[in-house]
Amino acid sequence: MIKKPITIKEIAKKLDLSISTVSRALHGHPSISLSTQQKVKQTAQEMDYEPNQAAIFFQKGKTFTIGVILPELAEAFFSTAISAIEDIAYKKNYTILLAQSHDEEDREKQLVEKMKNNRVDGLLVSVAKRTSNFDHFEQLKKYNIPVVFFDRIPPLKNIHSVACNIETGSIEAVNYLLKRGHRSIGLINGPSTLIASGQRKEGYIKALHKNRLKFDPTLIVNCDLSETSTNEALEILLSHKRKPTAIVTFNDYVSAFAIKHAFKSGLNPDHTIEFVSYANSPVIGFMDHPPVASVEQFPTIQGQKAIDTLLDILNTDDTEEAPAFYKIVIESQLVESNKR
Amino acid sequence: MIKKPITIKEIAKKLDLSISTVSRALHGHPSISLSTQQKVKQTAQEMDYEPNQAAIFFQKGKTFTIGVILPELAEAFFSTAISAIEDIAYKKNYTILLAQSHDEEDREKQLVEKMKNNRVDGLLVSVAKRTSNFDHFEQLKKYNIPVVFFDRIPPLKNIHSVACNIETGSIEAVNYLLKRGHRSIGLINGPSTLIASGQRKEGYIKALHKNRLKFDPTLIVNCDLSETSTNEALEILLSHKRKPTAIVTFNDYVSAFAIKHAFKSGLNPDHTIEFVSYANSPVIGFMDHPPVASVEQFPTIQGQKAIDTLLDILNTDDTEEAPAFYKIVIESQLVESNKR
DNA sequence: CTTTTAATATCAAACGTTTGTGTTGAGTTA
């Protein structure tokens, strides 16, 4: 036997009250006497009443729902972030509408459209790699749907953003290797098209300068993050006249590939080359020979800050004068592998 | 200047038509002439009309939304699964309401409640480890909200489920090691409370029997999946009188820990011990010394099948007589590491 | 004894859409 949800109307009929009274009673409205409030609440309980959210959303024009658009759910960074986001949403009684762009501009555009149709209260977005046109985000402003970008920030002005400052970590990373006695430090970087690659390079160079070391551009090699490409990059570095004794890599995966290759090829016979990478992802814990350190980018904190500021925006009156734009920066931080 | 969404009412006014005509025109209803359909659709375009989903949900009593409750979003298996689920939902114009139970019964219960309030059309659930009472799922039947369980199936009758048959993979795994010449094969299993552990053990034993090998219970050691516990398990196995030359482990992570330990401790001096594990997760690709093979459990396929059957259920008339219960089993499969 | 005030509860509109049932007028049939 299928129960169909009961409504406040039926409660009203049962108690011989008006619908509005029941509604107000359930919300503890002061113009309803405590005695009737009691009665209403109790019979609501007894009748297994549960408010029809669809109706409430509709009538309030608010859904208590937050759209989250991520490039790739299966990536550790993002799945960690979404986990943190969901936790906070859960606590604040918001709901997560999840979607992934697969780093495609088209799909991202369609998802934004869909989110708009679903009347999400706000949006959390980490931009797709291949997105070059950002009109679909600009559009949202007109509809008064706030967006907080995180980790992957588009080059727009007047947006809310949460991101990690890679440079600090980069500098820490190089300093750390210098402290360990290395004087020739290589960098296996990602594709030069990525902003993230630029940041890593900047930090790397800046750290060398700060330490009054001359910067040798041939010690930087790019790769496309694949295993073969990483291996090639490593070989180039190690065939260098002044062979680096330590290498900074774009992320932990690149590090893993490079380390594996360094061990298997004869290029690193005495196993002395030390690696430092970015992300500090769980994979490090499973490696036989992990990098000595990794720059943590705090997916959890980024996710938390992002949804926190979004909720903050949602809960401040729109009537305020100048809309302030949040730009939250989290300092990345070098984490030594043995201290994890 | 903030645009507020326009409605069919306004389109109607502009074209001097009735609301219902506009609605029907937009849906291509046959009782509306093609010429007006054209006109309506065009002006809808021009006016940037977008249907108010909240209103549609409300009036249809359907939300085109599917709730997904997973134990842990940050786990590779589940993030892969949710990724596949989202992809299909996207194609079919459904939306994903995501939540994680963190393997807690209480939270799971609350989430089910929340999903019910949000009037999801259906639910996809992978049950929390610590859930022992399943009333909250039974409840959903009364509200006519279909649930498809996947991967972690509760011990209930008359439910829809999608799961992976571990046994086949287990047998394959042992056979594979036997073919490679091993005659003493250990098993580092998970906590005995997990059904998954039982399945692995069964397959392991069955494979030995099929090959007319005697089963030595002391070659099975349990661990709690942590690194230290894994190391202990490995040490117990390797201190065995008849030292195993190959080891099956509960999953890739356990394998990673064990392999790391085997290399670092002196227990495996000639590095000949071979490992086989479960999950075939990406981490294998990053290991210096990966297990020789891993039993793939197809998170993508499981997710796909799960949402497919849910959509199937949602789109068949409720009026049918006997509700059939789907029980989909996917055969696990051994994947050799070098063939990945 | 009338007028205020405060407390309590009701009325009715509104949110945007879908959909069963009318209504209209032109064309067809006998």
Added chain:
DNA sequence: TAACTCAACACAAACGTTTGATATTAAAAG
């Protein structure tokens, strides 16, 4: 030409809830 058909559209109810305006009552104030 009267009766009928059918295409093309309009009307209005319904979905469940919230909320501003309004009504009722009784007690307090004048």
